[in-house]
Amino acid sequence: MEITTRDFLTVLHGMGFGALFMLAFSGALLELYRLSAPGPQAPITARDQTLFGVFLVGMAILAWLSVFSGAYVIYPWYRAVPPADLTDLSDYPRRLLLSSGKTSGWHNIGMEWKEHVAWLAPIAMTMVAYVTLKYGRSIIQHRNMRVAVLGFTVAAFVATGIAGAFGAFLNKYAPIRGGSVIILMQGEE
């Protein structure tokens, strides 16, 4: 069983950072609602607030890691230009997709949308983490502020969903390949 360095880093970008960030949304949305919901509820302690603040900061860090690793590690491999006389484009995902009308849309819409919209998520989540840490439970007194925090969290979720879904499809039709081989274990012959 082996994996290449590019495979590994692509998985780290998509699953390690992106998918983990997506998974964290359910917890963030639930806790943001609990934090801001009016009426009787379980008391929120200072420790709860601190933990939630750390959780949101962690989400923001994951979002930044995801977009930076995507733009500066994975994307250069994706957009690499093949030699002029090369006919096998399997190591050049962008050119491979653009070589056929059946797949060009995956680049022209999918990749072009993904590479831009993804950046809205870390911007939004950095704001959400900051506001939540700054105001804590007192955000309940600022109705419009908690509407904004929830709204931007949902927008970050949507942006990440678009980027993640297209990332999965792109990696299916034109996977990032190459790099040195890492042998994970030897299988039986």
Next chain:
Amino acid sequence: MSTPQNPVGARQAADSIPNGPGAAAILAAGIGSAAVGIVSLAAEASEGVKNFLNFYNPTGPLSGKTTVAIIIWLAAWFVLSRLWGTKTVAMRQVNLAAFALLGLGLLLTFPPVWGLFIG
């Protein structure tokens, strides 16, 4: 289930924070989101802008688009924080502007929309 530990003084201190710092962060996030979309559209519309934004060749113009958008976002946050840091502002208007800018950002990152402006 843990028990309440909020020191009363800490809660009162948090309660007394004006909405200005939060409003600054929220509007700046909207401005940053719109900047991502506007810079992306500008790069598609102009070959000169696209070439200018090629800050790091392996990543291409995406490096410049996102760097510029991040700088605009952080600069807006800094300026708005300085302006609103100790103030209470009209949060509803701030929200309307922030969501409109966020919507603009989402819209302008969608490639088929570029065609409406570029032709």
